[in-house]
Amino acid sequence: MKRNPHSMALAGLLVAGIAAPLLLPDYSNELALLWLMILFALTWDILGGQMGYNSLGNIFFFGVGMYISAIVQIGLFYDVGMYTSGARTTHITFTTFQYFSGLGLGLLAAGLGSALIAVAVGWALFGLRGPYFAIGTLGLAIAAAELVASWEWVGAASGISMPVFPGYPEAQKLFFYALLFAVSFALLLFLTWLYSTRFGLALNAIRDDEEKAEAMGLHTRRIKRTALVLAAFFLGIAGAIFGNMIGFIEPRDIAFPTTTFNIYMVLMVLLGGKGTLWGPVIGATVFHIIKEATWTYFLGWQYVTLGLLIVIIVVYFQQGIVGWILEKYPNWFAAKPVPDERDPYAKAAMQLAARPEGSP
Amino acid sequence: MTQAVIELKGVSKAFGGVVANHNVSLTVPRGRITGLIGPNGSGKSTLFSSIVGYHPIDAGSILFNGREISRLSVPEIARLGLLRTFQSTRIYGKMSCLENLLISETQREVGIFTMFAHRRKEVIDRAEGLLSFVGLYPKRFLPAGSLSFGQQKLLEFAMALMNEPEALLLDEPTAGINPTLINGLIDRLKRANLDFGITLFIIEHNMHVVMSMASKIYCLAHGELLAEGDALSIQQDKRVIEAYLGAH
Numbered sequence: 001m002k003r004n005p006h007s008m009a010l011a012g013l014l015v016a017g018i019a020a021p022l023l024l025p026d027y028s029n030e031l032a033l034l035w036l037m038i039l040f041a042l043t044w045d046i047l048g049g050q051m052g053y054n055s056l057g058n059i060f061f062f063g064v065g066m067y068i069s070a071i072v073q074i075g076l077f078y079d080v081g082m083y084t085s086g087a088r089t090t091h092i093t094f095t096t097f098q099y100f101s102g103l104g105l106g107l108l109a110a111g112l113g114s115a116l117i118a119v120a121v122g123w124a125l126f127g128l129r130g131p132y133f134a135i136g137t138l139g140l141a142i143a144a145a146e147l148v149a150s151w152e153w154v155g156a157a158s159g160i161s162m163p164v165f166p167g168y169p170e171a172q173k174l175f176f177y178a179l180l181f182a183v184s185f186a187l188l189l190f191l192t193w194l195y196s197t198r199f200g201l202a203l204n205a206i207r208d209d210e211e212k213a214e215a216m217g218l219h220t221r222r223i224k225r226t227a228l229v230l231a232a233f234f235l236g237i238a239g240a241i242f243g244n245m246i247g248f249i250e251p252r253d254i255a256f257p258t259t260t261f262n263i264y265m266v267l268m269v270l271l272g273g274k275g276t277l278w279g280p281v282i283g284a285t286v287f288h289i290i291k292e293a294t295w296t297y298f299l300g301w302q303y304v305t306l307g308l309l310i311v312i313i314v315v316y317f318q319q320g321i322v323g324w325i326l327e328k329y330p331n332w333f334a335a336k337p338v339p340d341e342r343d344p345y346a347k348a349a350m351q352l353a354a355r356p357e358g359s360p
Numbered sequence: 361m362t363q364a365v366i367e368l369k370g371v372s373k374a375f376g377g378v379v380a381n382h383n384v385s386l387t388v389p390r391g392r393i394t395g396l397i398g399p400n401g402s403g404k405s406t407l408f409s410s411i412v413g414y415h416p417i418d419a420g421s422i423l424f425n426g427r428e429i430s431r432l433s434v435p436e437i438a439r440l441g442l443l444r445t446f447q448s449t450r451i452y453g454k455m456s457c458l459e460n461l462l463i464s465e466t467q468r469e470v471g472i473f474t475m476f477a478h479r480r481k482e483v484i485d486r487a488e489g490l491l492s493f494v495g496l497y498p499k500r501f502l503p504a505g506s507l508s509f510g511q512q513k514l515l516e517f518a519m520a521l522m523n524e525p526e527a528l529l530l531d532e533p534t535a536g537i538n539p540t541l542i543n544g545l546i547d548r549l550k551r552a553n554l555d556f557g558i559t560l561f562i563i564e565h566n567m568h569v570v571m572s573m574a575s576k577i578y579c580l581a582h583g584e585l586l587a588e589g590d591a592l593s594i595q596q597d598k599r600v601i602e603a604y605l606g607a608h
Contacts, residue, residue, distance in 0.1 A: 197476045201455070201463040208452035215412065215450070216523060217438030217467040223475070275454075 009278065010188070017181045021174055032177040032245065034288045037268060039184040039238050041280030042191060043231040044265040049274030050195070051227050052207030053129075057137025058235060059262035060121075060144050061114040063255030065236025066243035067148065068113040069106035070160050073244075076102050084155035094163040102163065107240045114236025115229045122225035129210075138258065145256035159250025162243055176245040183241065187234050188281065194230070195277060203227060207275070264291075267306075270313050273320030282321050364423075365390045365527045365559045366411065366442070371420035371430075373403075373410050380406040382583045383420070388527065393553050393560045395574030397567075397594070399603055403583040404563045405447060408529050412444045413437045425526070439468050441526035447535065447563075449512040453505030457496055457515055460504045461487035464519035487522060494518045494548060510537040514545070521552055527559040528552075534566050542566070546573060571595065579603065 017035070021028040040058075047053045074083050077098050086092070094102065121140065128136045149157040165172040194200055202223045205213045214220050243249040253260075264287065272283020287309075294305040313320075319327065366388040373381045380403045388394045398404050410417050413434045422430040424442050432440075452460050465483055491497045494514040499507065504515055513533065520528050533549065534542050546569055552558050564570040570577060571591040579587045579594060581603040587594060594600055 194476070197478055198463070198465075198470075198474075199476050201459055201479075202475065204455050204459070205452050205463045208454050209450050212446075212450040212452065213463075214434045215438060215444060215446075216464055216519070217435050217443075218463070219435065219467065219470065219475070226475075 006192070006277075010192070013188070013281075014185065017185060021177045025170070025173075028173045028177045030288075030292060032173070032180045034285065035177075035180040035184040036238060036242060037264065037284040037288045038281050039180070039187055039234060040261060040265040041268040041272065041284040042184070042187050043234050043238075045269045045274055045276075045280045046191070046203070046227050046231045048266065049269055049276070049279070050200070050203040050207065051224065053224070054131075054134045054266070055137040056134045056262065056266070057139070057141040057258075058231065058265055059256055059258060060137070060141040061118060061232040061235035062239035062242070062261070063141070063144060063148070063251065064117055064232075065110035065114045065239030066249055066255045067154060067239075068236065069103075069110040069240030070162060070243055070249055071154065072106040072109045073102035073163055074160070076105065081153045084153065084160055094166070096166040099163050099166050103244060106244075107237050110240035111233045111237040114239075115233040118229045118232035119225060121232075122228040126221065126224045126228075138262075141256050141258050141262060145251045145258065148251035148255065155250070157250065157252070159248060159254070162247050162249060164247070165244075176241060179241045180238070180245075183234065183237055188277075191277060199223065199226070204275075267310060267313065269320075270318070271309075271320055273322030273324070273326070276320075276322045276326070279320050279322035286321065363390045364388060365425060366561065367423040367426075368407075368411070369421045369423070371407070371410060371422060372418045373406055373415065374418055379583050381410065381417075381580075384580070384583075384585050385420075386578050386585065386588065388559060388561045389576065390559055391553070391557060392575045393549070393562065393573045395570040395577040395591075396561065396563045396580065397565070397570060397577060397600075398580035398586070402580040402603075404580055405531055406583075407580070408444055408531055408563065411529060412442060435467075438523070438525075439466075441466075441468070441524070442529070443520050443523055443525040443527070444529040445513075445516050445520055445531060445533065447531040449509065449516045451504045451507075451512050451515050451519070454503055456501050457491060457504050457507070458484075458487055458500040460515060460519055461490060461522045464522040466522075466524045490518045490521055493521070495544070510541050513537060514541075514548075517545075517548070517552075521556065521558070524556075525558060527561065530560060530562045530564075532563055532565060534564065534569050542569065549573060567595075 020031050024031065044055070044058050047055050047058070071080055074080050077094065078092060083092060125133060125136050125140070148154060154160060165175070167175070202213070202218055205218060206220055206223060210220060239255065243254070246254060249255055268283040268287045269280050270283070271287055272281065273279030290309065291302070291306065294302040298305055317324070364387040368384055368386050371381055371384045372379075384407060396404050396407070409415060411422055413429065413432055413436070417430050420430070421428055424437070424440060427440075429437050429440065429442070452463070455463070462479055462483060488497060488500065491500050494517060496507075496511060496515055496518065499511070504512065507515060513536070517533065530549070534545055537545060549560060549562075550573060553560050562570065562574065574591060577589065577591060577594045578585060579597070579600045586603055587597045587600050589597065
């Protein structure tokens with residue numbers, strides 16, 4: 001990779017990500033959550049920003065991954081129905097080997113399972129466009145929460161106690177921080193590559209004019225479904241990690257929280273600048289800091305503050321932080337290069353531009 | 361006789377009770393420029409939409425290289441090499457002009473994995489070449505939405521060429537374009553036809569344009585084929601003149 005602002009920012013983020021929990025051990029849970037928020041924003045932006053399909057139900061795949069992982073982790077060694085019904089009366093333990101092998105397989109199954117379900121969801125929902133797509137996806141997430149809440153085998157509304165981490169709390173914190181950081185950073189690298197390919201252009205083409213994209217022969221359905229599958233894969237893994245980090249999962253507030261995490265995704269991307277690679281990262285970071293600060297200093301008013309933030313962003317600041325910087329300083333970013341005076345082609349082109357319109 | 365690229369047989373299309381096309385039969389010969397004229401509302405754009413698959417036709421058949429395409433979807437037809445441009449230009453507004461061309465690359469061989477292919481040097485070169493061809497090279501990094509209407513039309517034309525179609529349906533390519541640019545556009549259309557060998561089928565209101573380019577012209581009125589012939593015979597056809605002047 002060339003030495004450019006983008007690679008340097010990536011390297012900086014990598015160093016910060018490794019150093020942060022060591023320098024601020026007391027905040028490792030908040031920092032882990034920050035990486036989760038970055039992952040939320042990045043996955044939402046694949047569809048919402050790059051492809052122009054505003055989804056209000058991405059949390060569905062988070063919850064699906066969380067439950068798939070739980071079922072795999074428990075089901076490998078115990079009967080899931082017995083485990084969930086006996087959870088309140090008996091204490092069931094996992095050995096270190098059982099814990100980590102279950103977790104590994106659980107994460108994998110969560111990612112692949114979510115991706116597989118995304119194929120079906122995409123097939124069903126991509127007939128909808130604009131606000132109908134948003135409401136359709138939201139309905140899916142709410143329906144999933146209610147469905148799981150009445151499904152006894154997975155503990156229904158009272159949820160599942162996840163296997164307990166075999167180690168000290170400090171080790172547990174660092175372990176889950178490392179997992180979330182690794183997955184989010186891998187996602188950022190993956191998207192860097194993805195947006196530089198033909199596929200990235202195709203996403204933007206669908207955002208700008210889907211009908212035109214069809215008229216030009218693009219496989220729009222396949223592209224849309226693939227985008228959803230990619231987002232679902234990472235969200236599924238994130239859900240599985242988060243479920244284990246929290247230690248207890250239940251459908252409405254943890255697996256499918258349609259009014260918190262689900263809305264934060266959209267908000268963070270809008271705040272940072274949608275349709276850009278770094279917008280979601282910056283938006284998630286700023287949002288998380290604001291959120292944590294309001295929780296600490298305005299307890300009781302935190303939702304009022306967040307609501308105000310939503311209103312301000314939507315009304316006055318739609319382009320987001322990165323969008324605003326792009327407008328102000330377009331040549332800071334490699335993604336939108338401006339002609340370089342030293343480039344002979346660009347120079348000839350600029351001379352051409354000076355000629356009156358219409359001359360061949 | 362030259363071979364037909366597009367062949368319509370008895371194509372009819374109605375929207376509710378409104379008959380847009382009735383029993384239209386025509387052929388577009390390979391490697392030529394064919395014109396389609398007719399007063400406003402005579403069903404020209406509907407016919408184009410029918411050909412490229414926007415809506416199912418009620419009756420008749422549409423052949424492309426001898427293959428029935430009236431049941432295929434828009435992207436499928438596009439991948440066969442039959443493309444249309446729109447009357448009101450459609451470009452990808454937030455993407456740069458260069459990106460607009462890069463994504464317009466032909467999709468015929470794009471599979472599950474090649475859709476993740478990197479932007480290749482030769483593709484970029486071709487895109488830049490075509491941008492020069494339509495005179496938009498200096499604007500290649502600007503968002504396409506910031507271009508003027510006429511420039512957007514040129515960009516859309518370049519995008520269509522990038523796709524390497526066999527036949528290209530152009531819906532009023534000169535509408536809304538500055539008159540001084542029109543001659544340049546005619547030259548480019550002719551060159552696309554001659555140098556790149558693309559069969560053109562053009563809806564046009566500007567008689568000067570269509571008469572100077574098309575080797576064969578069809579005239580539609582009230583959804584039906586009214587007359588066909590070369591430029592001279594169409595110009596002198598009484599029915600055509602009456603249709604345009606609205607004398608009935």
